[in-house]
Amino acid sequence: MSTPSLPSQVPPHGRTLRSRLIRAGWIAGLPLLAVIAAAAYFGMLRVTERLEREATAIAAATGEGQPEPWLRVSVTGRDLTATGEAPEASQREAAVGRLAAIDGVRRLTDRTGVVEEVSPFVWSVERPAAGRVEATGSRPAEVGAFELAQRLKPALPRDATLNDNARAARGAPRDFPDAAAFAVERLQDLTTGAVATLNDTVISIRGEAASLAAYDALRTALATPPQGYTLGTIEITPPVVGDFRFGVSRRPDGSLELNGHVASESAREEIRAAAAEAAEGAAVDDRLRDARGLPPGIDGPALARFVFQLAGLLHEGRVSFEGEAVSVEGNALDAGAVAEAQTLMRDARPLGIAAGRVALSARPIVPYVLRIRRGSDSVTVSGHLPDRATREALLARLNPRFFRESIQDRTRLAEGAPAALGAAVAAAVDPLSTLASGELTITGTSLRLTGTSLYPESAARLAQSLPKAMPAGWNATVAVTSDAAPSATADLGPCGQRLAERTAGHTLRFAPGSTALAPEFYPVLDAVAALARACPAERIEVVGHLDPAGVKPETQADPVADEAAKETAPKPTKADPKKDAKANKGSKAKAETKQDASKSEPKPEAKSEPKPEKTEAERADAGADLARARALAVVDYLQKAGVPLERAAAPTGVAPLSDRQGIGLSLRS
Known part of the structure; x- marks a missing residue:
């Protein structure tokens, strides 16, 4: 008997019924799940609120005896994060322990520390974005984070918030909040990326100025840092402008006005140096403003040189760079300067x-101006001359008198x-050569000599002699000062030391083969004579010098120089007429002695054949005679300057x- 087989699949109507039953069960359970979720949520809220209350209470308790609570706690669900710096390690351990013991805490993150003494005390603020300022480093523990934030709030840039990441520490300098506010306030005038730092009592700032007005405000504010603080590294980059300009204006008096923009302080120094050279002693009015924005591809120094080159052709006018083009306008120095400016604009x-634009005119030169300025190592001649012959004559006169410059x-x-x-120029060049520094200015028929003399006697003499040497119709004024103390003052030290001071750096050296005093001798010998009058117990001894080996005496005459020397040769200051009489008698006696000696010497007979060369001994004797003649010439000048006959001598x-040594001057008791 066979057993009937079971069906291999559930009938379709059975599957449908089963799915319906499952769906109905889920739907019936949703309200229950919602109730459970709500209970869990509100339960967690109650737990979080409780944790916050208990943590806040623990944090507030840390403020007892402190400017404010040092502990800060943030709660996320059942997790706690603790930050802050405790005054003592024991207080930190106690606070953290109490937080960990709160019922329901799942995890405690400990980021607390202990306040330490730091040195140097460094605090920085940075502006990483327009609306945010971040503080790092160390802040004073005795002030507190909240109080410091309140002090800094008015100084913050507009709409910016402070994010304080600094750690409390001891060792802050005095009045730290005031200095911190000063540093934060500077950020208002700087773009993003600016940083201000306090390193103990030194304030440093780095950044880019937001505008020209902001740059000016920064320079004004930094001029007066907080009391007790100094400025360290200040690296403030000028702002970028869209209309970068640069211009030089020349005024009728020769002075220059600088205006427009300059990219840096180093560039400003270079421009001012070039302006001072172009002004040739006249004033320079610097009105440049710091800014960047020179178009790419333009060499700033080359631009400045080109502008000053054009300005050098102006009597009055302006050279300007604007819109990437250079223009020049005004009154040129002369007709030739107009053509030179046009050539420069075309080729250079x-x-x-x-x-x-080149808009230049050439007007008659009124007044006619010529300047000769003597500096430390150069003599600059500028202005106008009538022709090449006058120029060559002037240079020929200057070269031997300023051979070191x-x-x-x-x-x-x-x-x-x-x-x-x-x-007029010839008469004034020699007085100018006796000055340590000075300037000779001719305006029309008026001549003015200014400068500094090494000796007050020489300065007084020039004021009297130069006006008398002027040609008819000319006038001269002298404004020469001296830094030297009056030579008659008795409390300047030993006379020998004072003589060394007056002759140091002023070697008296005759021209080869000559016994004539050079113009630069006069101020030195005047000072020596005045010193001799102030030291009556001392005697001046003069020793002559030889010519350089192998150098022949100068034989070429200079009629222009000789004529000017006659007009401008100074008369030594005479202290006493009686002494001058004695000096004249002495000079006359020496002259008669020389005449007698020349009469007693046999005159050589004229011979048709050439004279034989001198022997070494004869050349040595001739050199010694020349050296002694030079010494006697100096003695003669000193005696005419008021030195008694018996107190100035050339010893045999x-x-x-x-x-190389030149004339020797020494004092003997």
């Missing part, structure tokens, strides 16, 4: 610079020179000095 413009000729040729210009039997 730096790369990237366009040619702008370089002669820089910047003169231009133009008509309109006053009569006797060459004679003393070996002459070398050309």
Whole structure:
């Protein structure tokens, strides 16, 4: 008997019924699940609220005896995170222990520390974004984070918030909150990325100025840091402007005005140096504003040189760079300067610079101006001269008198020179050569000599002698000062030391083969004579010098120089007429002695054949005679300057000095 087989699949109507029953069960359980979830959520909220209340209470308790609670706790569900710096390690351990003991805490993250003494005390604020300022480093534990934030809030940039990541520490300098507010306030005038740092009592700031007005405000504010604090590294970059300009204006008096923009302080120094050279002693009015924005491809120094080159052709006017083009306008120095400016604009413009407007006129030169300025290592001649012959004569006169300095000729040729210009210049060059520094200015028929003399006697003498040497129709004024103390003062120390001070750096050296005093001798010998009068117990001894070996005496005459020397040769200051009489008698006696000696010497007979060369001994004797003649010439000058006859002498039997040593002056009791 066979067993019936079971069906292999559930009938379709059975499966449908079963799925319906399961779906109905789930639907019936959803409300229950919602109730369970809600209960869990609200239960967690109650737990979180309870944890926050208890943690806040623990944190608040840490403020007892402190400016504010040092402990800060954040709660996320049942997780706690503790931050802050405890005054003492025991207080930190106690607070962290109480947090860990709160019922229901799942995890406690401890990021607390202990306040320590730090040195140096460094605190920084940075502006990483327009609306955020971040503080790092150390902040004073005795002030508190909240109180410091309140002090800094008014100084923050507009709409910016402070994110304080600094750690409390001891060792802050006095009045730290005031200095911190000063540093934060500077960020208002700087763009994003600016940083201000306090390192103990030194404030440093780095950043880019937001605008020209902000840059000016920063410079004004930094001029007065908080009391007790100093400025350290200040690296503030000028702002970028869209209309970068640079200009030089020349005024009728020769002074220059600088305006426009300059990219850095180093560039400003270079421009001012170039302006001072172009002004040739006149004033320079610097009105440049710090800014960047010079178009790419333009060399700033080359631009400045080109602008000053054009300004050098102006009597009055302006050279300007604007819109990537250079323009020049005004009154040129002369007709030739107009053509020179046009040539420069056409052929010498730096790369990237366009040619702008050239609007120059050449007016008659009134007044006619010539300047000779003596500096430490150069003599600069500028202005106008009537022709090449006058220029060559002037340079020929300057070169031997300023052989240690370089002669820089910047003169231009133009008509309109006053009569006797060459004679007036010739009369004033020698006095200028006796000054330590000075300037000779000719304006029309007026001559003015200014500068500094090494000796007050020389300064007083120039004021009297130069006006008398002027040609007819000319006038001269002298404004020469001296830094030296009056030589008659008795409390300046030993006379020998004072003589060394007056002769130091002023070697008296005669021209080869000559016994004539050079113009630069006069101020030195005047000072020596005044010293001798102030030291009556001392006697001046003068020793002559030889010519350089192998150098022949100068034989070429200089009639212009000789004529000017006659006009300007100074008369030594006489202290006493009786002493002068004695000096004249002494000079006359020496002259008669020389005449008698010349009469007693046999005159050589004229011979047709050439004279034999001198022997070494004869040359040595001739050199010694020349050296002694030079010493006697100096003695004669000193006696005419008021030194008594018996207190100035050229001793015999003393070996002459070398050309390098020059004339020797010494005092003997």
